[in-house]
Amino acid sequence: MRERLSLIVGAAFFVFLAVSPLWLLRTGYLQGLGFEAITLAAMAVAWNIVGGLGGRLSFGHAAFFGIGAYTSTLLVVNFGISPWLGGIAGMVISAVVALGLGSITTHLRGVYFTLVTFVFSLLLVNLARHFTELTGGDVGLSVPLTEPSFLMFQFRGQQSYYYIALITLVIFTAIAWLVMRSSFGYKLRSVRDDVDVARALGVKTEQVKLRAFVLSAVMVSFVGTLTAQHDLFIDPTGAFGTDRSVEMALGAIFGGAGTLWGPVIGGIAVVVISQSANNALQHVFAGADVIVYGLFLIAVALWLPGGLVSIPRRIRAAVEKGRRKHQDQTTPVPPRRQASEKSRR
Amino acid sequence: MSRALIEMDGASKSFGGVKAVNNVTFTIDEGGVIALVGPNGAGKSTTFDLMTGFQKLDSGRRRTMGIDTTRSPSYRFPELGVARTFQKVRLFPSMTVLENALVGGLAKFHSVSAAEGAARRALERLGLDDRADRSPAELTLIDRKRLELARALVPEPTLLLLDEVMTGLTPHEVEDAIMLIRQLVDEGVTVLLVEHLLKVVMRISRRVLVLEHGQLIADGTPDEVQADPQVIEAYIGVPRHEEVDDAGR
Amino acid sequence: MIGQVPLDMQLFAQTALTGLLLGGVYGLVAMGLSLIFGVMRVINFAHGSIVLVGMYLVYSLYNAGVNPFVALLIAVPLGLLFGALLQTVLLGPVTGKDELRQLLLTLGLSLIIKSIAQVIFSPNSLSLSGFTAGSTLVDIGGGLYVKPAHIIGFAIAILVAAMLVLILRYTDLGRRMRAVVDDSQMAESAGVRSKRIYTISMAIGICIAIVAGGVLVTYQPVSPTTGDAFLVIAFVAVVLGGLSSVYGAFVGGVIAGVVQQLTSAFVGPALQDAGLFVIFILVLIFRPNGLFGRKGDVA
Amino acid sequence: MLVVDGLEVRYGDARAIRDVSIEVPDHAITSILGSNGAGKSTLLRAIAGHLSSSGGRIVFDGEDITGLPPYLIAERGIAVVPEGRRMFSHLTVEENLLVGASARRSQSGKRKRLGEMYDLFPRLSERKQQQAGTLSGGEQQMVAIARAMMLNPKLVLFDEPSLGLAPIVTDLVFETISTLGQEGLTMLLVEQNASLALATASRGYVLEQGRVVVEGDAATLQASPAVREAYLGMGIEGEAG
Amino acid sequence: MTNALHGTDQRHGIDKRHGTGERRGHTPRRIRAAAAIAGASVAILALGACSSDGAAGGDGGDSSGTSYTIGLPFPLTGSWASGGQASANGALLAIDEINAAGGIKALDGAQLTGVTADTGSTDPGQAGTVTRQLIEQDGAVAIVGAYVTAFTNTASTSAEQASVPLITMSNSDALGERGYQNYFQVSILASASGGSAVSYLKDAFAAVGSPVEKVAVLAANDATTQAQGETAIQQASDNGLTVVNQAFYPQDLSDATVMVQTALAEHPDAILLGGPTPAVATIVSTARTLGFTGPMVGLGGGGILDPEFGEQLGESVNGVLSMTSWNFDLPYDGIGDVNEAYKAKYGKFAPQEAGEAYVAVWEIAAAMESAASADPAAISSALHTIEFSEGPASWMPGGSVRFDETGRNSVIFPIMIQWQDGVPCTVWPQEVQACKPE
């Protein structure tokens, strides 16, 4: 029932996104922002499979973003291969790399996993800068501007990019939804809660972790291709840099990690908030927007632990409480303080 | 009563300097209730861990349902029909009661809905069905134990290892638990118990294994074991509250 | 680039020496991180920014005419205060909570600190101009050179490390810190004021980072983004040493410094961090709890 | 002497105990019986300051300690042997005991007390340097008791000390409790094992669904048909005690 | 994200922020933290409102006529912010001067408005986004930006897609190879400055009588510096010099002892170097204390030209050389006054990128004059056809600027400066020499 409702609201939200270029996002600039927001949401959805459902905070997903970006770009620049195919190639390579990195990190717990993924992406930054013959080093790679062509992933204006991103997001959300309902999803959550017990209950924990990691990596990799072809340029820090990894994790956490809609909302919200802060405040002093953005993160951490998606639940709880207070008036027990587990960690 | 469900051969495990389980050999054959008793720290829970692959054997061998599982990871055991509970209850905190039980079924059922059906039946059996959508944190310790037991029952195991499930129950509740165990046995499940409630153990088990200092010091029928001076010395002690018992009865 | 450098002993010795001295200060940064993680189970993603605060603090004091090493003494109480304040106002509510919240909070904090630093100190890189102990090399014989500031920094690092390990292992305070880690409520029932313990631990952890920043600025220019690199190195060091082993973090820092310099000299400067990262990943694969870590240890 | 007056504690909206009033006289063992979920642990945790109450008062030695944080309650001389033992798992046995004395000031007093505890539980003396988390259940229970005693408490709250203990260890634990009782220590003992509890205690209360339903001295309770029926059962747990 | 600023002082915001919100006696922590955060947010928003008013007022000057926007996407935060802000400052200075001088006369004295936008520091995509914003939201008719090659890359793509001209002060050769119609590069190519470093060095020091035979190259591995370093290495061997040591180091280099020692072990006569300010400053001071007395020559651009480089090294900066494509002592009338104006406004001499951005804005103005139009396409084609040979628009080495069909400046040649008395002074080639090399 509640799930049905969330699906309806979600579908309505996608319809809203689909029509918004018609009335809300009318300029190329706004559609470009829309592209950014939606791609971040898509990455957050992908990240959430590992970081939210699996409870393994990857801080190195930029690695796969970068692989997708570089693979498709190298193929189009050097061989004129369509970025669509390049994107698939990038996904394959990402899968292989994720399989490798995933298998050597399955036994790592908590922070250790986070830090290895983090360092892995930094390692790729280093390597991409160093092996200039392949990657162009810090100069980066430019994709030549061509006539609009679906095959070559080049379009006039931002609208087509926007819709491609949106379709990607819809597909990703559907994948996440399927994952959450499947036995794979339950296994993933059990691994998050208690690996040892999950294992003792027959969950092949390494396999589950690995699959989640690979799936998520492959998804992020495709977004890497989208972004590189949209920007027509890629360089090592833009591709593999920490900010990218952090951003997708933030999107998911901000919206509500481990939920279906949290990463979607969170990914979009992160871009909307940071861009509007930027718009409103940049002229105060350079970086004022960053401060507001930082304050936002802190505020969510302090007062909105479940992320943005927990707001409806909180409102509902508050309303119910209010209602109950009304009914309770016959037996006036002053609920002075609720028994709370004081200071238990 | 002949098929060997688990065969431990020279199983050992130490932690740091402590030999928790020391060269233990026994076979769990099919049917009925078998108890594993012994003083605190004797290595009972560790033995469970070794029987289910939850801890790796330092040395020795293990066969499960006739298959060599010495090196098998713990996730193999539910498939083979072995399920267990933990002395210190370990539930999945972020999942509901139903979901906790459901995960137990995934080893056996391939579809989520089949696992959910089995989970609901198990919850009902343990009287938890009315709390299916609660969080385990809202349950009392005892209900949490029940939930863990339900989770172990979902995959319909042939061998069930219960680590102190009756600890902390009132006499009435203990009776309920015994009924449940008997039912399971009738359904063909072999139950292996770790329990300190000697009276219960002796009443329902057909065979009792006694561990001390990581070693098997006795193995036999309840009567044999209770009469064993070594067991009395190490575990049962000289009953001090006999009179109270009588009064209570 | 490989092979161009003559692999002679003197170069090796110089490299190892420089790495050791730099590594000591990395270790200092890492110890603060490790302590905060060990006691509060908070990964402080703002740690690099705290180091930055230390750098700007000592920079400002220096410009006000204070000798940098005297400035460090002034930085100690300020650092303690800052840490205590952070814990009471910001981190307290998320201590012991979901790590995602801690992540949001510390990341947010880090962004804010960096932005404010840029506003106050401009984006330019600043250094203690005229402070020669940090810029000139001294010949210590055998063709080996060191910067006096490096030596002093290393000595301070050793001192802090020793103090911290002693406190954690052998004092009431240390035992209480570790007890609170295991079960804060039970510790309270034994009379331990766990919030105070958190505040003290955070104060010490932050103070160490501030001091590390102060040491760093004596030989390294500071700009608003300088802290980021130290965050990464501190992570590496802490994990190499075994996450919540404070002593391990120090050793991890030293290892990081040496590996970095050796890679730089014998593989190529561009790959100095790559070398470090490879070692890091290898260690974690083979020793998931780090070189010195036992699960859940602090000290 | 501890007086609990009309105490109410809630978990969210659910009232776990309501209008509970008990008295714990000095130099005696008072016991609380009740089935699972009756609210026994809740009561103890409220007294210890782990839970805050939504009504009523807790008075200790004439001072209202309602709502005080646990460390202040500990400073007033109330020690806890909690349900599930709750070791400082990564600390050694000795460190656990030393932390147990955190509310005390004197260092030498602590050391002396430490020696007394090792005399009381020689087993712990053998395991001084072992990490507490790796001890067996019985050993942990000893540490929990010794840790509480380190505080030199005026009142000790025991929550189901026999839980999960082998008969022989249960014996040891209850012998220790009796000994301490004979030495004049005031104790509040929550125990499932009613026969054991009533044999040890001089007075008792029975909690049912969060309320006190029966109270009286141990002999009266033992004789009460209701108590016999419900808590002393058919004697199945007798051997354990 | 844009900023209708106008030389808005980057600094005045935060100081006011300080007093607000904080310090609240004994209120519970939650409330305290909430108040602090809310207070800070409100303060910043309020300041935002105020200064946007201020910017709007100050901008159009007294002209009631039309105003055209020039977009200035630069990295204003993050690790490139120092050069980004200097570039923006140079551009804004030019806009002020143009407005003060009566605006664009061919367009009835229309005024120019400079709108800056922050490209951030890591994601090149962001530079593309803000450039789109400048063009579409703010109606920029031309863009000057984005200082760092990677950002210039995406910014110029956005500009190209919108057919709006963009003039850059980036140095990378690759930018001009993309066949863009609306891309213009006023500065020197990395290959040219890196390459000339060797020949200038040879010539200049042959002229003062100390020949250079062996060189070491120590360059950061960012795009421009690495390209400069590679060309220099190439050029050295073409010129019969030996490169005895080469290293491309990471920008956050923490210590240079080992690297410099390794280089000095080969006894080079000169060191060619480049990178961000802290790194090059460390390299120079390390080399000096290790007893190296030969010339040290910057490859062009970056840290070695920044005012902070001089501040960091103090006395020992003097003598350090560098390639560059702009200096405030070039022999053109008025260029010195501009530097004075810059100093008065920003407290430091105008570094290379500020000068280039300044010139670029004047070129746009000149193109608008010549086309008598503010249509981006018209500006673009004017930029392609005009030879800028007078006024500030021509103040690049060579005395004039002409963009070829790839958009590169076909007139420019690199110059070499030497730090003397704490400021860079042009020493080579002779026709632009302001000081003698020491």
Ligand SMILES: Nc1ncnc2c1ncn2[C@@H]1O[C@H](COP(=O)(O)OP(=O)(O)OP(=O)(O)O)[C@@H](O)[C@H]1O
């Ligand atoms: N993870 C561990 N690390 C170190 N020592 C351990 C560990 N687990 C168990 N031990 C030790 O192994 C011995 C056996 O422990 P085990 O838990 O198997 O005992 P048990 O028979 O189940 O006792 P109880 O009846 O108290 O539950 C004990 O001495 C205990 O201290």
Ligand SMILES: Nc1ncnc2c1ncn2[C@@H]1O[C@H](COP(=O)(O)OP(=O)(O)OP(=O)(O)O)[C@@H](O)[C@H]1O
């Ligand atoms: N953390 C909690 N959150 C919500 N409800 C709780 C919590 N802890 C206990 N309860 C509820 O409070 C009631 C009393 O629990 P309490 O633990 O005090 O019982 P008890 O008498 O100690 O039982 P037991 O013999 O099982 O230990 C129970 O109904 C239980 O479900």
Ligand SMILES: CC(C)C[C@H](N)C(=O)O
């Ligand atoms: C930082 C500088 C070296 C940037 C340079 N102007 C470039 O083209 O990238």
Ligand SMILES: [Mg+2]
């Ligand atoms: Mg056990």
Ligand SMILES: [Mg+2]
């Ligand atoms: Mg209880």
